[in-house]
């Protein structure tokens with residue numbers, strides 16, 4: 001495997017271990033999110049849990065009021081009409097909405113923020129593969145294509161329709177700015193465990209911030225119906241230590 005040539009054995013072991021400990025790719029019958037690997041995704045988890053605490057409480061109390069007023073409609077007359085109850089059922093939902101809106105807006109602005117990036121990567125969507133450009137280095141742009149591994153070439157333990165021949169390698173614990181665009185039609189760069197989903201639009205550069213908290217192999221897919229092979233252009237991001245990243249960049253540059 002190509003990873004073994006470039007990434008030292010210890011990092012490889014850490015990656016294999018985190019793949020067992022963390023859920024960074026879809027599982028059969030999965031109901032919840034993949035594990036967070038970035039602060040933004042952690043915040044998304046918090047917001048989801050916060051809303052999931054409020055939503056069932058609303059459902060249960062509304063169901064209780066409706067069933068009570070249907071079954072004993074004479075006894076519960078003041079639950080269904082009257083000035084007081086109308087004021088109550090207007091004010092309470094408004095307050096609940098505020099409790100949802102504030103954390104939601106806070107998260108929206110947090111996701112929009114681009115911290116001083118250590119490196120900048122460009123991801124370009126094509127029909128039907130991704131190409132990545134590392135343009136921070138003196139040499140002519142370091143650039144490569146990333147194609148899906150066809151099902152017939154998968155090895156035991158690989159994820160179907162998610163493995164790629166060249167993954168995007170990023171350093172952990174560093175702010176990475178990712179510029180997303182497309183060469184032909186609209187694509188979307190989405191990686192669930194990093195909490196990013198950025199549209200790739202021809203002629204436009206959209207930017208997003210990635211901060212990997214831990215090493216691992218994170219999978220994503222194009223999330224905009226972009227043509228017949230839309231389901232066959234996965235994204236794989238390998239988070240490695242800064243040292244390993246520098247070694248990888250050096251080996252890539254010497255290849256050029």
Ligand SMILES: [Cu+2]
Nearest residue numbers: 187188222226
């Ligand atoms: Cu696409």
